[in-house]
Amino acid sequence: MSDEKKVWNESEAILHSLQDDILVTDTDGIILKVSEATEGIYNMKSNEMVGRSVYELEKEGVFTPILTPLVIKEKKKITLVQTTNNGDKLLVTGIPVFDQNDRLVRIVSYSHDVTELLNMKKYLTDIEDEMERVKSELEMLRNLQFDSDGMIATSTEMKKVLQLAMQVAEIDVNVLLLGETGVGKTHIAKFIHKKSSRKDGPFIEVNCGAIPEALFEAEFFGYESGAFTGAHSKGKMGLAELAEGGTLFLDEIGELSLANQVKILKFIQEKQFYRVGGTKLRTVDFRILAATNRDLEKAVEEKIFRHDLYFRLNVVPITIPPLRKRSTDIIPLMEYFLTYFSKKYHRERSLDEGVLHLLFTQEWRGNVRELINLIERLVVTSPKQLIEIENLPPHFRRSYPPETSVDDNNRSLNEILDSVEKQVLLKARKQYKTTIDMAKALGISQPSVFRKLKKYGID
Structure with a gap:
C-alpha cells in the first residue's frame, strides 16, 4: 500500500508541476483530474472541478465550446479555440486514451492561452485592411x-x-x-x-x-x-x-x-x-x-x-x-487654361492679381465652359503680357457695384483694386473656416491672407 501511495503521489506531483492546463475526463464528461494551473485559467479550485461534468460547466459559462463530445465522436486528436468565463481564448487539444481492448476510456485535454496571439492576429488583419485601403486610395489618386x-x-x-x-x-x-x-x-x-x-x-x-x-x-x-x-x-x-x-x-x-x-x-x-x-x-x-x-x-x-x-x-x-459651389477650383482652372492657351496661340500672358480676385467673385452661370471661353478670349485679345481689369469684357466689370468700377473717375486704380480685394476677402472669410483654406482658394500664401485681413480690418 505504501508503494502504491508513493506512486500515486508522484503522479499527482508531476501533474501539478505542469504549467499548462491539464484536464482528464471519462467518456461521460465527468472530470477526474485537473492540474493546479487550471485554477488560474477558469477561476475555480481544482477540487471544485473534479467530479463535475464538463457539460454542466459549459452551461454555467465556465468555458465553451467543450471538447469531450468531439473526441468521443471522432476518436482522434481534436484541437479548437475555447473561450473562458474571463473572455480569454484558449487553444485546447483533446487526446483520446484507449485501454488494452481498444476501448475509449479517458479524454485528456491541455490548453495554451492564445488571447494575445489572437488579438495580435486581429490587429495585423486590421492593419492589412487599412494598408489595402490606403494602397487603393493611393492607386486611385495616381490614376486620376x-x-x-x-x-x-x-x-x-x-x-x-x-x-x-x-x-x-x-x-x-x-x-x-x-x-x-x-x-x-x-x-x-x-x-x-x-x-x-x-x-x-x-x-x-x-x-x-x-x-x-x-x-x-x-x-x-x-x-x-x-x-x-x-x-x-x-x-x-x-x-x-x-x-x-x-x-x-x-x-x-x-x-x-x-x-x-x-x-x-x-x-x-x-x-x-x-x-x-x-x-x-x-x-x-x-x-x-x-x-x-x-x-x-x-x-x-x-x-x-x-x-x-x-x-x-x-x-x-x-x-x-456648378463652379460657383466649388470656388476653390476657379483660380487653378484659370491658371491651367491660361497656360494652355498661351502655348496654343504662342502668346505669353499672365493675369493681374486684381483680375484674379475679380474673376474669383463671379457667379459663372456658364460654369467651366464660360471660364474657358473668357480665358481664351483674354489670351487672344489682350495687347500686353499682363492681363489687367481694363482688358476684361465690359459685362464682367459691370457685375460689381459702381464703387468698384474701373470707370470711376474719382478714384485711382489702386483704390479700386483695394476695394475689389476687400470684397473678395470678405466673401472668402464667410465661405472658409481658416486662413489656410482662404489662401488655397485665392491662390496666395497664408501669411499674405493674414496681412491683407489685418490691412482691411477684417476679423
Missing part, C-alpha cells in the same frame, strides 16, 4: 491625373466626383451624369472612358439635342441604300455601330422625343438593332454613358421622359456641382 486632362479637382466636391468616376470606370455599368450646362459632363464621360477597360475602343458622342427628331433614327442606327429619298447610294453606318468595343455617350439625353426614347431603350436593353430600311439584325458591344442638365425625375413625373429608360440609365448617377 487631374491636370493631364484639364481635370482640376482642388475642391472636396470635385475630388469626390472624380473618385466616384474612377470607381465606376472599371465596371461596365450605366452612368448618368447630371449637372448644369457647362460643368464638364463631357469631360467626365471621357475621363471614365479613358480609365475603363474600353479605353482602346472608340468614344462616340451623340448630342441628342442637336440631331433633328426626323433624322435621329437614321443618324443613330444608320440606313441601307435607298432607304429614303436623299439617302447615300451605298447606305451609311450609324453612330451606334461606330461605338463597337467602346463607349457610347448620349449627351443631352433629356432632349429626346418619347418616340426616340422607346428606340433607345430597346437598343440599350438588347444591344441589337436594324438599320433604317434594313432587314439584317446587327449586334454591337458598347458601354452606355448619358448626360443631361434637365431634372429627369421631374420629367418622368410630367410624362415627357420614360420612367423605364430613366431607371435603365440611372444605375450610377454622378452629379457634377
Whole structure:
C-alpha cells in the first residue's frame, strides 16, 4: 500500500508541476483530474472541478465550446479555440486514451492561452485592411491625373466626383451624369472612358439635342441604300455601330422625343438593332454613358421622359456641382487654361492679381465652359503680357457695384483694386473656416491672407 501511495503521489506531483492546463475526463464528461494551473485559467479550485461534468460547466459559462463530445465522436486528436468565463481564448487539444481492448476510456485535454496571439492576429488583419485601403486610395489618386486632362479637382466636391468616376470606370455599368450646362459632363464621360477597360475602343458622342427628331433614327442606327429619298447610294453606318468595343455617350439625353426614347431603350436593353430600311439584325458591344442638365425625375413625373429608360440609365448617377459651389477650383482652372492657351496661340500672358480676385467673385452661370471661353478670349485679345481689369469684357466689370468700377473717375486704380480685394476677402472669410483654406482658394500664401485681413480690418 505504501508503494502504491508513493506512486500515486508522484503522479499527482508531476501533474501539478505542469504549467499548462491539464484536464482528464471519462467518456461521460465527468472530470477526474485537473492540474493546479487550471485554477488560474477558469477561476475555480481544482477540487471544485473534479467530479463535475464538463457539460454542466459549459452551461454555467465556465468555458465553451467543450471538447469531450468531439473526441468521443471522432476518436482522434481534436484541437479548437475555447473561450473562458474571463473572455480569454484558449487553444485546447483533446487526446483520446484507449485501454488494452481498444476501448475509449479517458479524454485528456491541455490548453495554451492564445488571447494575445489572437488579438495580435486581429490587429495585423486590421492593419492589412487599412494598408489595402490606403494602397487603393493611393492607386486611385495616381490614376486620376487631374491636370493631364484639364481635370482640376482642388475642391472636396470635385475630388469626390472624380473618385466616384474612377470607381465606376472599371465596371461596365450605366452612368448618368447630371449637372448644369457647362460643368464638364463631357469631360467626365471621357475621363471614365479613358480609365475603363474600353479605353482602346472608340468614344462616340451623340448630342441628342442637336440631331433633328426626323433624322435621329437614321443618324443613330444608320440606313441601307435607298432607304429614303436623299439617302447615300451605298447606305451609311450609324453612330451606334461606330461605338463597337467602346463607349457610347448620349449627351443631352433629356432632349429626346418619347418616340426616340422607346428606340433607345430597346437598343440599350438588347444591344441589337436594324438599320433604317434594313432587314439584317446587327449586334454591337458598347458601354452606355448619358448626360443631361434637365431634372429627369421631374420629367418622368410630367410624362415627357420614360420612367423605364430613366431607371435603365440611372444605375450610377454622378452629379457634377456648378463652379460657383466649388470656388476653390476657379483660380487653378484659370491658371491651367491660361497656360494652355498661351502655348496654343504662342502668346505669353499672365493675369493681374486684381483680375484674379475679380474673376474669383463671379457667379459663372456658364460654369467651366464660360471660364474657358473668357480665358481664351483674354489670351487672344489682350495687347500686353499682363492681363489687367481694363482688358476684361465690359459685362464682367459691370457685375460689381459702381464703387468698384474701373470707370470711376474719382478714384485711382489702386483704390479700386483695394476695394475689389476687400470684397473678395470678405466673401472668402464667410465661405472658409481658416486662413489656410482662404489662401488655397485665392491662390496666395497664408501669411499674405493674414496681412491683407489685418490691412482691411477684417476679423
